[in-house]
Amino acid sequence: MGLHIDNLTAGYAGQTVVSDLTFAVPAGRIVALIGLNGAGKSTTLKQVIGLKRPLAGSLTLDEFSLEENPAAYKNELAYIPEQPVLYDELTLDEHLHLVLAAHKQDDAAHWARVEELLALFRLTGKGHWLPVHFSKGMRQKVMLVSAFALDTKLLVIDEPFLGLDVLAQKQLIDLMKERAAAGTAVLLTTHLLSQASAYVDDFALLEEGRLSFFGSAEALASSHHLSESDLDALFS
């Protein structure tokens, strides 16, 4: 169960960026896709969420193949992009209803969850606000509330901490851990390796589009002759 990436090859306009990538994000695990700028992390996530067709390979979420059953596959995932995507003309509440409705989860139970998350991120009472009124961090929090309000088998998060204050970063880590404990598979990208070692189960290291390591923080650190607390020095 969970996400299986098998022999994925992907790229743009004939140029291969990710080659023969194979790893899994089992239900209940948090996996961080890491690598230098341009290594292919966001490209991989775009494939995982079904935004682009692979050049080769397959993606499976539980029993759903992206190729054979794209609607069922996509219904079981929530995605938080690196840059918040909001419609200028929709209020905060309208955005949240839209996301829930797209997943057929716009009901009282999910709206109660929305209200808990709005309170957590100090957005209560701002349901009538338009995106133009939000700060950068608040826009990111709207994406977090939308994604964490959904019941999905997979959470995909691209660079989750950009623009978030220290309190919101801690709350996000707690939410990821909570969702993983409830059986959700979590796949994220991050450059904050030491911080990640405290909550990530496995690291998938991409080098020039190829998987060069998969395993725990401890194994990642020792494979590069580092201590776990020095993981931020991995690429220096």
Ligand SMILES: Nc1ncnc2c1ncn2[C@@H]1O[C@H](COP(=O)(O)OP(=O)(O)OP(=O)(O)O)[C@@H](O)[C@H]1O
């Ligand atoms: N839309 C695109 N068209 C063409 N090439 C692209 C496109 N997006 C990314 N690339 C190229 O694909 C390669 C991988 O980019 P990608 O964004 O996946 O890297 P990344 O690991 O997410 O990097 P970062 O840490 O900077 O976010 C880079 O060489 C980049 O120039």
